[in-house]
Amino acid sequence: MATLLKSLSVRAGGRQLLKDVSLALSPGSRTALVGASGAGKSLTCAALAGVLPPGLTVTGSLTGTGPESATAVNLLPLPASRRPLRDRVALVPQDPSKALHPLTPVGRQIELAARTSQSTRHRAAQRVTDLLAAVGLERRLAERVPGCLSGGQRQRACLALALAGDPTVLIADEPTTALDVVTRAEVLDLLARVTGRDDGPALLLITHDLPAAMICEDIVVLSQGEVVERGATWQVLACPDHPVTQAMCEAARRETLPAALTAFTDVRLPQAQDVDGRPRTLVRQVS
Numbered sequence: 560m561a562t563l564l565k566s567l568s569v570r571a572g573g574r575q576l577l578k579d580v581s582l583a584l585s586p587g588s589r590t591a592l593v594g595a596s597g598a599g600k601s602l603t604c605a606a607l608a609g610v611l612p613p614g615l616t617v618t619g620s621l622t623g624t625g626p627e628s629a630t631a632v633n634l635l636p637l638p639a640s641r642r643p644l645r646d647r648v649a650l651v652p653q654d655p656s657k658a659l660h661p662l663t664p665v666g667r668q669i670e671l672a673a674r675t676s677q678s679t680r681h682r683a684a685q686r687v688t689d690l691l692a693a694v695g696l697e698r699r700l701a702e703r704v705p706g707c708l709s710g711g712q713r714q715r716a717c718l719a720l721a722l723a724g725d726p727t728v729l730i731a732d733e734p735t736t737a738l739d740v741v742t743r744a745e746v747l748d749l750l751a752r753v754t755g756r757d758d759g760p761a762l763l764l765i766t767h768d769l770p771a772a773m774i775c776e777d778i779v780v781l782s783q784g785e786v787v788e789r790g791a792t793w794q795v796l797a798c799p800d801h802p803v804t805q806a807m808c809e810a811a812r813r814e815t816l817p818a819a820l821t822a823f824t825d826v827r828l829p830q831a832q833d834v835d836g837r838p839r840t841l842v843r844q845v846s
């Protein structure tokens with residue numbers, strides 16, 4: 560069964576922050592939630608995770624997974640600590656230091672998280688071994704504290720930590736923003752590999768990075784607290800309908816390497832000549 564967020568609306572005093580946001584997150588599904596800064600992505604995730612800040616007026620419903628959820632209890636008003644275990648939502652934050660304890664070896668942290676879903680210590684230890692292998696971290700790195708790992712390794716450890724509690728929804732909040740391009744590609748590839756199984760968690764990928772959204776089958780575009788477009792990712796990105804999506808796609812197009820390269824052109828300057836008298840080809844950027 561899917562985790563269903565229906566008609567989420569959030570107000571702060573007289574200001575509407577989110578209006579009628581709905582998401583259906585089935586096991587194994589991958590959904591990208593995109594939008595400009597301030598569009599409401601973090602608030603939507605906070606509502607899913609049960610960590611909305613106090614003082615906001617919230618309406619809508621969140622119903623969870625598992626056979627018991629047939630009664631469709633609304634989880635939205637419940638803080639994370641009071642939600643049933645079967646409705647776990649895990650977060651891979653943009654900044655790994657928000658998820659990892661700085662003084663505890665990462666393997667130990669993953670083991671502690673695994674104990675919430677495994678019946679025995681032995682099974683939890685086995686789960687750590689499996690998770691480290693799944694996220695491509697060498698076993699010896701498990702003995703290190705986060706400060707002794709590279710940025711990419713820390714992000715992998717965060718992913719293992721998030722998966723350790725067998726979540727039903729995995730939220731990855733801008734997981735690649737702080738990474739170099741090669742590590743970014745590796746982490747996206749990893750996210751795609753550890754999700755997408757029918758018995759695995761639903762992935763909600765929060766991103767400004769439209770090419771990164773391509774690891775998700777579905778995309779939801781938020782603008783000023785409202786969903787303005789949704790659909791199959793390839794279709795929405797190939798033929799964006801809403802002006803906000805069109806602007807995002809255009810900006811992404813300009814930033815890709817092929818587009819950057821075509822912004823350079825060969826310019827022949829007749830007065831510049833090689834020693835043998837041929838015109839010299841200079842390359843300059845065209846604005």
Ligand SMILES: Nc1ncnc2c1ncn2[C@@H]1O[C@H](COP(=O)(O)OP(=O)(O)OP(=O)(O)O)[C@@H](O)[C@H]1O
Pocket residue numbers: 571576594595596597598599600601602603612615
């Ligand atoms: N606790 C709060 N009280 C009042 N307004 C808030 C609160 N939290 C967020 N907002 C406002 O809600 C709007 C949406 O914020 P949100 O953090 O969800 O945006 P976002 O899409 O995640 O942006 P970014 O990509 O920059 O993180 C913003 O205008 C923000 O100022």
